[in-house]
Amino acid sequence: MPPHNNSRNTIIFIVIASIMLLAYSFFVMEPQTQKRRAAQEAAAAAEATGPITAPQPSAAVFTTDRRTALGANGTQRVPIETSTLKGSLSLTGGRIDDLFLTDYRETIAADAPAVELFRPEGMRHAFFAQFGWSGPNIPGGVPGPNTPWQLTQGATLTPTTPVVLTWDNGAGLRFTRRISVDDLYVFTVTDTVANFSGQAVTITPRSGVLRQGVPSTLGRNQVLHEGAIGAFGDGESYRTEQLKYGAWSKKPSVEHESTGGWLGITDKYWLAALVPPQDEKIEARFLVEGDGSDAAHIATMDGEAHTIQPNTQITETRHLFAGAKRTDLLVGYQVSRARPRFV
DSSP states (O other): OOHHHHHHHHHHHHHHHHHHHHHHIIIIIHHHHHHHHHHHHHHHHHHHHTTOOOOOOOGGGOOSOHHHHHTGGGOOEEEEEOSSEEEEEESBTTOEEEEEEEEEESSSSTTOOEEEEEBOTTSTTOEEEEEEEEOTTOTTOOOOTTOBOEEEEOSSBBTTBOEEEEEEOSSSEEEEEEEEEOSSSEEEEEEEEEEOSSSOEEEEEEEEEEEESOOTTSSOOSSSOOEEEEEEESSSOEEEEEEEHHHHHTOSEEEEEEESOEEEEEOSSEEEEEEOOTTSEEEEEEEEESSGGGOEEEEEEEOOOEEEOTTEEEEEEEEEEEEEOOHHHHHHHHHHTTOTTOO
16 A cells, blocks of 8 residues: 555544544533532532521422321421410421411411411421531531431420430531520520540531422512511621512522621511521521422521530520511510611
């Protein structure tokens, strides 16, 4: 074969091989790279979300039976009983997710049921509050939405009988949660984290109020605000921020930085609000996760990170207001407990 034919064949081979390599890179390697990147981003997002995650059942698996939802997956519960509240908290995740306001009725009928505020996951329009921690690369992890807390003190949460929950992550961190409630609508959640491992860990307190979907009866009032609400400031002056359900659904993430303050979700007459220590810097977010009528609306806040040295412990206290927006009551909380712009 003439030498020039060999050269030509070599060139043709190189060109074909280059085309095949480019095609392989474009059609095989690039999609795999994008898939890995998406998986990494999803993992990072899940870590960032921490204990506040949106339930994702399809319409086919929602239950209308509250007892079924309350006992899903063998969940154990702690009763809540006060002169104004009745319900329970879940030991799975430590959620406060079952709550009725016994001073108020759904209708004016004498036998009408008490107003429902919180509703457990598994039912359509689940609504609950959750407290926990976030932190990267924590051996054994931190408490999340499926953490099996153990009831170690108390039996029923009342104004005179707090309850204590514990969870050990199996890698040297012990989480102890004391929950108390006053005779009206304020829960106090005190988390203590003890580090028995041989290395320092850094974790951040995170809490949130989540409503999955917006019931058709909400979000239509053009006079009174319904949706996301909070008060944010620098420790001296505060501003009230509001985001109606309609506008909120169009903004998947709205962030605020604050020293103290509070945030939550409000309806016409009722409010679920998280209150951090008033001298603590927080990062607050109003989020929407998912699509359609069952999209989760989440008001969440991160407190200041804590580094826990070996054989030491730290404590974080947060509050939850879950009740009626009575002006006299809110004014009392604002004055007596230094809640900025709580009215």
